[in-house]
Amino acid sequence: MAQFTLYSHAGGPNGWKVAFVLKALGLSYKTIYLDFAKGEHKAEAFTKFNPNGRIPALVDHENGDFVVWESSAILLYLVDTYDKENTLTVTDSKEKALLNQWLFFQASGQGPYFGQAAHFKIFAPEKIPYGITRYANEVERVVGVLDGVLAKQEWLVGGKLTIADLSFLQWNNFAFAALFPEGKDGAKLYPHAYAWHQKLLDLPYVKEVHAEKAALAH
């Protein structure tokens, strides 16, 4: 039996984030893709794990079926518990705090606003120009913040690739493709962020996960 069960969704970004780290650390897991159209994410069978009714949630069968939700908390649980060689994390307490800083920035500053950008631009039944513009501008601003930092350093924390860098990947993928303000080429305007993003896309476990994602679509 696989060590972990990962509750996820084929389309959304955050389940894949956890898959990257599980694969990178060589951990065995089984993925259950919840069907949102059927309301599986709000049914008791899942909300008993995550009362918030969102994915991902992770169950660790080798730790008394320990359950954790919020993708950032899951990533930290995985590296804190199973990344003994610190391949994707840092050990110094100040650097750990910086790792958290970037994870919180991704969770509170990238995810929700890129989500709103997608909502207002693509999914909202009523086109609200203020909403479209506000969040597209915020997408650009956030990528700009990353670009400014990555112009001076190769990775976000500790001089190496960590879960902090990986946490931005899925939403940035969508952002570069579709969420920048009309007429703006994010890759050209923010080359350092874009180059870093491309490096992440090239990681073998990222490629593997993306291939699995693509296969699900068929």
Next chain:
Amino acid sequence: MTAVRMGGRYEMQVAVVLNALGLSYDTKTIEFSTGDHKKPKYLTLNPNGKIPALVDNESGYTLWESGAIISYLVDKYDKEHLISAATPEEKHKELQWLFFQATGHSPPIFQAAIFKWFHPDPLPSAITKFQTEVVRVLSVLEGVLSEHEWLAGEKVTVADLCFVPSNEVVFGPLLMPEEYDLKNKFPAVWAWHQNMVELPYVKDCVKKQRAWWQNAFAGK
């Protein structure tokens, strides 16, 4: 000596923890109306240009994102776990709630506020969208708090405390329609919030924040 940059809602999260742990700090207020938070002097501390940021004056170490600051403070200074989780599993549950507050609680509250107060024309569909999400989040908390006194363990921790500042706005008179009747619809959340507001290290921070909001909305 550490200095905390203040100026809005999130600094209360940090101030509460500093107070609870008896840590000394100076506060420097960043003036948003003159755009100080986006000027180079502040951006060197926090390239994201938001508050709070924490500076350890002894070492020059800086940190931003209130959730990360709170985690750093308890990891370093709360060795007796007065307001923080003791075991690794509890710690990850605590982080889970800190992230939920940062990503799922604050943003819809703040977006509801933006569309309600700062957009020149009324946009009811947008306001309602975010207000509805705020109510959904309260119902998530209600479900958990109906069965547990605290979110992450047998006592109040930073997992609970981090919700106070934004819930002050939610339960206050300015943001959510009165007919939502939140205090009665979500009694466990309301009781939990009230319990925390009365804590000695929270009381003064709440008073300050309420005064700030009253000032900000005076005459409106």
